[in-house]
Amino acid sequence: MRAFTEIKHYLSQIPGWHTKRHLVVIESDDWGSIRMPSKEVYDRLLNSGYRVDLCHFSHLDSLETEADLTNLFEVLDSVRDSRNHPAVLTANCVVANPDFDKIEASNFDEYYYESVLETYKHQPGCRNNYQLTIEGIKAGVWRPQSHGREHLNAIRWMKALQSDDEIAKLCFRDKHFSLTTVVSPKVKARYMDAFANADLQTLVQEEMIVKEALNMFEQLYGFRSESFIAPCYTWRPALEKILSMNGVKYLQGLAYQQIPISDEPIQCRSKYHRLGEKNQYGQTYLIRNAFFEPYKGGNWVDECLHRIDVAFKCFRPAIISSHRLNFIGAIEPSNRDRHLSALELLLTKIVKQWPDVEFVSSDQLGHIINGK
Numbered sequence: 001m002r003a004f005t006e007i008k009h010y011l012s013q014i015p016g017w018h019t020k021r022h023l024v025v026i027e028s029d030d031w032g033s034i035r036m037p038s039k040e041v042y043d044r045l046l047n048s049g050y051r052v053d054l055c056h057f058s059h060l061d062s063l064e065t066e067a068d069l070t071n072l073f074e075v076l077d078s079v080r081d082s083r084n085h086p087a088v089l090t091a092n093c094v095v096a097n098p099d100f101d102k103i104e105a106s107n108f109d110e111y112y113y114e115s116v117l118e119t120y121k122h123q124p125g126c127r128n129n130y131q132l133t134i135e136g137i138k139a140g141v142w143r144p145q146s147h148g149r150e151h152l153n154a155i156r157w158m159k160a161l162q163s164d165d166e167i168a169k170l171c172f173r174d175k176h177f178s179l180t181t182v183v184s185p186k187v188k189a190r191y192m193d194a195f196a197n198a199d200l201q202t203l204v205q206e207e208m209i210v211k212e213a214l215n216m217f218e219q220l221y222g223f224r225s226e227s228f229i230a231p232c233y234t235w236r237p238a239l240e241k242i243l244s245m246n247g248v249k250y251l252q253g254l255a256y257q258q259i260p261i262s263d264e265p266i267q268c269r270s271k272y273h274r275l276g277e278k279n280q281y282g283q284t285y286l287i288r289n290a291f292f293e294p295y296k297g298g299n300w301v302d303e304c305l306h307r308i309d310v311a312f313k314c315f316r317p318a319i320i321s322s323h324r325l326n327f328i329g330a331i332e333p334s335n336r337d338r339h340l341s342a343l344e345l346l347l348t349k350i351v352k353q354w355p356d357v358e359f360v361s362s363d364q365l366g367h368i369i370n371g372k
Helices: 003-013 039-047 056-060 064-079 101-106 114-123 127-138 154-162 164-175 200-221 238-245 300-313 333-353 362-368
Strands: 023-031 089-093 096-098 112-116 141-147 249-252 257-260 267-272 282-287 318-321
Touching: 003 200, 003 300, 039 056, 064 127, 064 200, 064 333, 096 114, 096 200, 101 164, 114 127, 127 200, 141 200, 141 362, 154 200, 164 257, 200 238, 238 300, 249 362, 282 362, 300 318, 300 333
Parallel strands: 023 089, 023 318, 089 141, 249 282
Antiparallel strands: 096 112, 257 267
């Protein structure tokens, strides 16, 4: 079975764009999004019988803090590539979160959101986050790209609130919105997949969300996001035209895009993409082919190094997926500390094993593929 998996992995690297350069991209999703609000909320849910300890995202993920960012930046800045550039993290960020107070004041009739800057202000330990990210950009360790407006399917979530869904209302009281079926059989729907809508009538709302997401992104960081990754790798093809009209040239993701085909029940079909493939709007797909997700347990340093080795042997860049929760310590500080140590080890081994390596961001890789 191991040999079959290995052959399949090599074969998956054959189609698509190739290069002799040893390029490494680290893509990290979910920055700016709320998740578990605090250790107190986590403990209260657990003591009430909700198995939040069984879901990694409920157990470990929370809005990044100043300590999370500072420690992460130190690790990224501690290594240098062949050009003396530090490791750079493509930080796929959302720019807003629900405004719970306004939604409640409307008697759940209307959806309202707040800028991530407002979210940072009222979350403990996050007040200086924005300034830290600007410093990270200047230092070359932090390259924000768009992950949408919110990491939330506001259409589906509002319907649940309006129908007095027990779990949706429970989470709302604690100012968050996501529990999974692992946590409780009472969970009826998922709300993290922001663009998992099949109904054509919702495309107008998605267009507004994309425009606001990318405009707010530019206001925050002073540049347009040329790449985009849809939450949960789920979006319909029609969204690509909207993204293109708003300046997005590169589409991050896995080899298989999830395309929503039904809202009730929620169903998707898969569509395969290869690295460097272009769609009808001239956008380029950037496909992840390595993974560093130590929150799952196991030896992710060696696993990731092996994937990088396969990519380089097949003349492909290594595009590493590593979600935010690997580096978050608000709920469990040891989670951040262990995994940052593992990240430092990984980066150190990369530059040792491939001295000519180049750390680049997702949008930079897009430029390289397109000869810019």
